[in-house]
Amino acid sequence: MKLLNAAAAFLILLPTLAPALDPLSASLLVATAAVTWDLLSPQSWLRCSLLECCHVNNTLNYSALKVQLESRLFGQHLARDVVLKAVQGFSTNPGRKKPLALSLHGWAGTGKNFLSQLLVEHIHPAGLRSKFVHLFLPTLHFPHDSQVKLYKDQLQAWIRGNVSACPHSVFIFDEMDKMHPGLIDAIKPFLDYYEQIDGVSYRKAIFIFLSNAGGDLINKAALEFWLSGRQREEIQLKDLEPVLSVGVFNNKNSGLWHSSLIDRNLIDYFVPFLPLERRHVGLCISAEMQARGLPPDERLVQAVLEEMTFFPREQEIFSDKGCKTVQAKLDIHEGAAGARR
Known part of the structure; x- marks a missing residue:
């Protein structure tokens, strides 16, 4: 100034x-x-x-985000559709009453972090490198049980200061299942239906929570659909969201255990990520190969798939690690193929 x-x-x-x-x-x-x-x-x-500026259009580029999610996020029709509708409605609503709060749930490797990354890149082009996107990891930023009161104060100050600087700030809380119980309630005032708090409006901010909690409930529902002969694409949000919100609220290891964020209905969407089938992991392997500039090679894809483990043990339907270990497995097979050449 x-x-x-x-x-x-x-x-x-x-x-x-x-x-x-x-x-x-x-x-x-x-x-x-x-x-x-x-x-x-x-x-x-x-x-x-x-220099990066906090200058965001009133409307998100919905079409571009849709194309990215459809072509790069595999096996998650439900998460894709829910998030697309949520952010489109939020970004085009000038009369929004609160920030957007999304809680993403599912086992590791199902795409929660990847979807979050794609989303923030369409809000702030620098993505996770943007100074307006803030990623919190409980084991790094909030490691000690005895310091929860201090963490609450620091978290409130951080959010208040950054939203004051950029109303379109995005806050991502990863590994919520490792968060100290009650800590996340510190942000409750910012997610509530207030026009302003101390002269600052939080209604343009986005809060994203990522958690493995509830993954067992989602997997159980997906397995029941498979056993009944129904397609996974038939699973709808109404089939999972109620049991998921209750399960997370009552789970001591969810980070949202007895949280006022759930009790006050301040989380707009509980977004389930389904366990990935063998075909989805194959798509992940092919996408990684393409990213490395490797030519299509179905034999290599199958070789990497053989290194993955699936459950239940009898049917081997779903990957127990999703696509999380694809890069490491491909490193081994690509290196072996290179040595043979």
């Missing part, structure tokens, strides 16, 4: 200074002043081309 005021004062004096200079110097002075003014002005095109 001081620099901006100084630039303004300089521009006011510019007409007085310019006549005392030769034409070339005067032109350079005027051009330099214009560039300086543009650089110091918030949200200027030049400034935002060089």
Whole structure:
């Protein structure tokens, strides 16, 4: 602000200074002043081309996000559709009453982190590297049981300060199942239906919670569908969300155990991630091969699949690690193939 005021004062004096200079110097002075003014002005095109600005369109590029999720997120029709509808409705609603809160649940490797990554890249192009996207890991940021009170104060201060700087801030809480019970309740005021808190509105922010908690409930439902001969694509949110929210609320290891966020209905969507079948893991392997510039090779895909484990033991329907170990397994087989060549 001081620099901006100084630039303004300089521009006011510019007409007085310019006549005392030769034409070339005067032109350079005027051009330099214009560039300086543009650089110091918030949200200027030049400034935002060089530095990241909190400048988000009123509407999300729904079509681009939809294409990304459909082509890169495998086996998660339910999570894809729910999140797309949620963020589209949120971004196009000028009368929103609260921030958007999404709670993503499912076993490791099913795509929770990947979906979150794709989503934030369509809000802030720098994605997880953006200074307006904040990722919290309980084991890193909140490691000690004895410091929960301090963590609550720090978390509130961090959210308050960053939303003040950028109303479109995104906050991601990973590994919620490792969060100290009660800690997450510290953010309850920011998720509630308040127009402002101490002069700050939180209604444009997005909060995303990621957890393995409830994964067993989701897997059980998916298995029941399979055993009954129904397609997984027939599973709807109404089949899982009620039992999932109750299960997470009553699970001491969920991070949302007896949380006011659930009790006050402040989480907008509980988003289930289904266990991945063999065909979905195969798509993950092919996508990783493509990302590495490898040619299509069905034999390599099958070789990596043979390294994966599936459950239940009798039928081997679902991958117990999803796509989480695909990169490591492919490293081994790619290295072996290279050695043979």
